[in-house]
Amino acid sequence: MEIFKTAIRIERTSKSSIFSQVSKGVVHIIQRGVLKPNDRLPSVRKLARILDIHARTVVAAYEDLEAQGWIETLPRKGVFVSSVLPTIKPIKLRQNNEARMDRPTTHESVKRNQKTSTKSDLIVDDGFPDHRLAPTDLIVREYRRLMKKSHAIRAATFGEHTGAEELRVVLSKFLRETRALPIDESNLCITRGAQMGLYLICRTYLKRGSKVLVGEPNYRFANDLFKECGAELIGVPVEKDGIDTNRIAQICAKQKPDLIYIIPHHHHPTTVTLSPQKRIALLEIVEKYKPMVIEDDYDYDFHYASSPILPLASYMKGQDVFYLGSLSKAISNALRLGFICATPSAIERISQLRRLVDLRGDTFFELAMSNFIKEGEFARHLKRMNRIYNERRDLMYELLNNNLADRITLMKPNGGMALWTTFHKSIDLKSVSAKAREMGLVIDDGTFYNTTKVNLNSTRFGFASKDEREINRFVDILQILLKR
């Protein structure tokens, strides 16, 4: 009976009730082959004594085990392991150091932990919105209201895999008005974020060996995704006014690419905007060679210099243009919401995959967002954020440029949420980043942005999520770090 004492460990502080700890323990003993079918179990009183628990707890455990089919109580004979269980070979009891599933000694999560910062650290991100300014109250109020309503189940039950219909109707109107996209709700699939949109399109349309034209440098997770789908990347230099369209035309003349990936506003990571000339050149190229185009316009709503330039997709006849956007940037990068805009037949095909990847989004959040957009709150919020982010951009740009122009080069972007900053070649960004951390400043060391073998010695400084005080503190610390 010693096995019961060692195998059943009663933890009185555990969330599991004691009877259920006993019952689970007995199951494990049977599983390990220590007790075989028809073996007798200790009597209620005996097991209670062994485990130092109340007899009624053992009764409850035995009843539970009987209900589950593990044991049988024979009147006036005792309690036995069920006769219908197949005999199994005993499994060696695990040693303590086997208790966890296999674990490499330097697991990634450990490395990540070491990198984790403390509360007082100043974190300069890659270009995130300021979640402190998000219209949380408005959205949350609407969310709660929906959760309490009986008929809201409709939305959840018939939650379409392309996203709540109400949101698609409202969003298509918003996109017609802001981007001149000739679309309605049948042209939209709501996703968790622009990244999921990109994933769904690539997984649906790319094949092993597909040729994909990408900017150089380019958004890393897009490149990783194209490779994951087996595509071959063809890099095209990104200049100050956007991707080199002459080069694209040359490539297209020689070999037909399957896909051209474009970030028209505030290219990631370099923040440049595609010029009108290049946009027209691209339209001509697409007209002539008919490659598939993904226009990743995640940043359209944040353009400060002038009105943003209309999407390529607003000029195209549809068939092969996929226009990607994000609403997360307007709220918080935690509340992720994006969309794919394409022909209804493409949306239909993509939504088949969307369902298998993630069934559907958070329908109540989608409905709350659709109210938010419909009532004009979203447009007002965007206006307010544009004003604030514009000021923050100017402040961070001027502080950096006035104080560090001989050590860093930076361009003032027309919009977006980050400054692309190149460090003088005499400065090692990696060691600056490491030293910064010691001073309570977290900045990226730039390796993430090196999508080719070239070390760009550059990083992105997100200004949007920082207020005036934080921007000042950031530049102060950076000045100390870069002091000659």
Add this chain to the structure above:
Amino acid sequence: MEIFKTAIRIERTSKSSIFSQVSKGVVHIIQRGVLKPNDRLPSVRKLARILDIHARTVVAAYEDLEAQGWIETLPRKGVFVSSVLPTIKPIKLRQNNEARMDRPTTHESVKRNQKTSTKSDLIVDDGFPDHRLAPTDLIVREYRRLMKKSHAIRAATFGEHTGAEELRVVLSKFLRETRALPIDESNLCITRGAQMGLYLICRTYLKRGSKVLVGEPNYRFANDLFKECGAELIGVPVEKDGIDTNRIAQICAKQKPDLIYIIPHHHHPTTVTLSPQKRIALLEIVEKYKPMVIEDDYDYDFHYASSPILPLASYMKGQDVFYLGSLSKAISNALRLGFICATPSAIERISQLRRLVDLRGDTFFELAMSNFIKEGEFARHLKRMNRIYNERRDLMYELLNNNLADRITLMKPNGGMALWTTFHKSIDLKSVSAKAREMGLVIDDGTFYNTTKVNLNSTRFGFASKDEREINRFVDILQILLKR
């Protein structure tokens, strides 16, 4: 100048400002090749007259166009289309009926709309939790608190692709205590829901031609997913006490399957629970033939008959077991949150893909959930829900069984949220479903559950989301429908 009048349509009710409508209109005219580089544009005053708008609005539009590089103002000469734009062939103006991207005449969304119900309809779902009873206030309060905090950006910035670390720590403790899984946070990847967990595993490990053993019938979206990954399905009958393990052993003896997919608690759609005997048989099979196993235990927390049976994964040495779970069932099926439990190396590999599919989840929601679990609220909520759902199961089962036993066959499940109901062969479920809709009752017509060619003439009646009044109303209507 007629083109300006036809191509620029001022809509005063639009959200776009008027100057931006003008500016976009001019861009479109240039794009379409109607105006070419160096062509003269109408003067400010002239365009204002043509469009019947204020001259200052035209000035603003022209300034905007100049900033974007579309036009040039030559002092004392006038306004011209930029000389550096490449000349392009005119694109034919779209006809009205071309205004939308291509659209098939009977689009799926139209069909779906016809199926959409009205507010007063009673919808019997596939087995959803009752979102009206969700602890929305607690979660929402925590969510708002986090959104306002400066340092919450840490979580969002370093949001790990395996999910917020705090949630993984708390959840692994919860799973150790409730399911005896020998794990810690390095064994977990948080997903949007169990479906995403399944997707990530399959896409990472299945290859074209992989052999997958599945129950017959089986959860449709799992089957669809296996096929999407190119796998070959081998069906194994599901009996009253779970999948036929003898059949699995026979198959394994002949051909090594790559994956066995198991739903141990309340198999979808038939709601049966795997018996302890079959569980042991499965453990033996896995020990002997070493196939990969996915244990989809989405319903573990909702078991009413006795304690749920411990997962297979709690007995296995790890390597090839993937344990899937869901937290959405406990809250609302809109707030989707699931997890994969596997070896750290498998989690690492899967998280690479998770990042490309969806970057990360909603970090603030994950943190709010981790507080909710940590403080014991989650366990208390589960207990309360189990009590309520147990009562609802009993009520719906008894009402149906007492009143319709000669027309339907149904089994009382040990847990879960739905009753699997088979209609007498003289009754056509499809026409019952159609007639029900006319009476304000929405029930599935059962085709979704026919994963093989056999028409099961069965459907699932979700009891968890319905209160006493609704359950009574449902059975009343069904009785009228099935009256002989």
